[in-house]
Amino acid sequence: MTRQRFVPAAVQPFKPPIATARRCGVSLLRALLLLAPLTLLLGAQPAAALNLSLEPLQPIPEKIPADPALAKLGEKLFFDPRLSADNTISCAHCHDLEHGGVDGLKHSYGVDGREGMVNSPTVFNSGLNFAQFWDGRAATLEDQIDGPVTGHVEMDSKWPDVLKKLREDQLYKQRFHTLFDDGLTANNVKHAIAEFERTLLTPDSRFDRYLKGDVNAINEAEKHGYALFKSYGCVSCHQGRNVGGNLFQKLGVMGDYFKENAMENKAGLGRFNVTGLASDKHRFKVPSLRLVVLTAPYFHNGRYRTLAETIRTMAKFQLGRHIPDEDIRYIIQFLYTLPGKYRGKSLEPKDRPLLHFGNLDSAPSGADS
Numbered sequence: 536m537t538r539q540r541f542v543p544a545a546v547q548p549f550k551p552p553i554a555t556a557r558r559c560g561v562s563l564l565r566a567l568l569l570l571a572p573l574t575l576l577l578g579a580q581p582a583a584a585l586n587l588s589l590e591p592l593q594p595i596p597e598k599i600p601a602d603p604a605l606a607k608l609g610e611k612l613f614f615d616p617r618l619s620a621d622n623t624i625s626c627a628h629c630h631d632l633e634h635g636g637v638d639g640l641k642h643s644y645g646v647d648g649r650e651g652m653v654n655s656p657t658v659f660n661s662g663l664n665f666a667q668f669w670d671g672r673a674a675t676l677e678d679q680i681d682g683p684v685t686g687h688v689e690m691d692s693k694w695p696d697v698l699k700k701l702r703e704d705q706l707y708k709q710r711f712h713t714l715f716d717d718g719l720t721a722n723n724v725k726h727a728i729a730e731f732e733r734t735l736l737t738p739d740s741r742f743d744r745y746l747k748g749d750v751n752a753i754n755e756a757e758k759h760g761y762a763l764f765k766s767y768g769c770v771s772c773h774q775g776r777n778v779g780g781n782l783f784q785k786l787g788v789m790g791d792y793f794k795e796n797a798m799e800n801k802a803g804l805g806r807f808n809v810t811g812l813a814s815d816k817h818r819f820k821v822p823s824l825r826l827v828v829l830t831a832p833y834f835h836n837g838r839y840r841t842l843a844e845t846i847r848t849m850a851k852f853q854l855g856r857h858i859p860d861e862d863i864r865y866i867i868q869f870l871y872t873l874p875g876k877y878r879g880k881s882l883e884p885k886d887r888p889l890l891h892f893g894n895l896d897s898a899p900s901g902a903d904s
């Protein structure tokens with residue numbers, strides 16, 4: 536079947552306001568805007584090795600520098616429920632590494648079954664994000680950890696209690712004293728967990744192999760999906776190594792999302808909760824799409840169970856347009872090429888929607904109902 540190439544109505548994709556470039560460097564943004572029309576042209580060419588430096592997406596690095604002994608200690612802590620007040624909830628409780636680094640629920644539940652306000656993002660590749668949390672309120676992985684450990688709806692602990700419990704464990708005592716002059720402290724616990732998180736990378740996806748020059752690593756439908764992802768302008772926000780995670784953007788650039796979808800709680804105010812600036816109302820960190828095929832439901836509010844629904848919502852409120860189902864199917868094919876490998880094992884799901892058949896709006900298996 537020959538298919539007509541999609542011709543974007545608006546040739547210039549959405550331009551993020553310059554203010555958003557503060558954190559990622561204005562030069563990157565300029566480069567992106569300059570390259571956008573070029574990448575549209577390139578998308579029209581037959582399969583050939585890409586010029587990586589011209590692509591808006593980049594491969595995930597094999598490694599970011601991390602001390603193996605410290606990361607190993609952090610891994611033990613990540614799985615340790617003693618970080619929570621009643622010794623029941625570990626980080627892994629809400630960030631299940633066997634399930635894309637999320638809990639698969641609309642909102643997360645902490646100690647005593649307390650319900651949180653937002654959906655849990657993945658911890659995989661979080662070290663590549665320019666800030667942590669939906670509203671970016673933590674600048675680093677280290678800073679992020681106070682949130683869950685002391686949060687009422689998460690682990691509800693106090694650091695002195697956590698440290699007391701951990702000091703009773705001889706293994707921890709010994710490891711911390713080997714690695715740090717000041718032994719077992721809250722800062723060092725954070726440091727260790729963050730070091731482990733920096734190792735949670737998923738390099739070597741089929742898409743990354745394609746970017747690096749293996750033209751057959753993804754098939755024609757997936758290539759077409761990538762071309763659509765670029766030509767519709769998704770890449771103006773979901774970009775870089777993590778296919779997101781390097782900008783803040785308003786939810787509802789081209790329409791009032793919260794007029795049509797009630798704000799569930801104050802988390803819907805997004806970055807406004809951090810800065811108090813009216814211009815930051817409903818602004819969120821653009822999430823990474825690297826593992827998005829594994830992490831339903833979607834959005835900070837966990838409102839969408841399927842990728843199709845999510846993409847339609849994006850098109851309407853972020854791009855001000857309707858995307859035909861057929862194009863959504865191709866974009867989804869492309870998204871399936873993005874998960875890479877963790878510890879040598881591919882995270883790409885074995886079940887995937889068929890390109891031309893099946894119900895586009897059925898939730899992926901394992902998604903919360």
Ligand code: HEC
Pocket residue numbers: 613618624625626627628629630643644645646651653654655656657658661664666667668669670676679680683684688689690728732
């Ligand atoms: C009760 C469930 C729960 C627990 C326990 C939990 N998290 Fe989270 N985590 C979440 C939710 C929900 C968010 C998003 C919160 C927000 O953005 O306001 C989040 C966000 C994060 C992020 C930011 C990711 C991003 O892309 O913004 C990281 C990193 C993270 N958690 C790591 C941890 C670590 C490390 C621990 C253990 C110390 C932990 N989490 C414990 C639910 C949980």
Ligand code: HEC
Pocket residue numbers: 549764767768769770771772773784785786788819820821822823824827830832833834835836842845846849850853854866
């Ligand atoms: C103007 C910036 C912008 C554009 C353009 C954009 N997005 Fe988004 N995208 C966002 C933001 C911000 C969120 C987070 C919304 C929230 O959680 O409330 C998001 C969320 C998503 C999610 C859900 C991720 C998750 O883990 O919950 C998917 C999937 C997605 N976008 C795909 C797309 C696709 C496909 C396109 C192109 C058709 C697109 N986006 C265009 C900014 C954008």
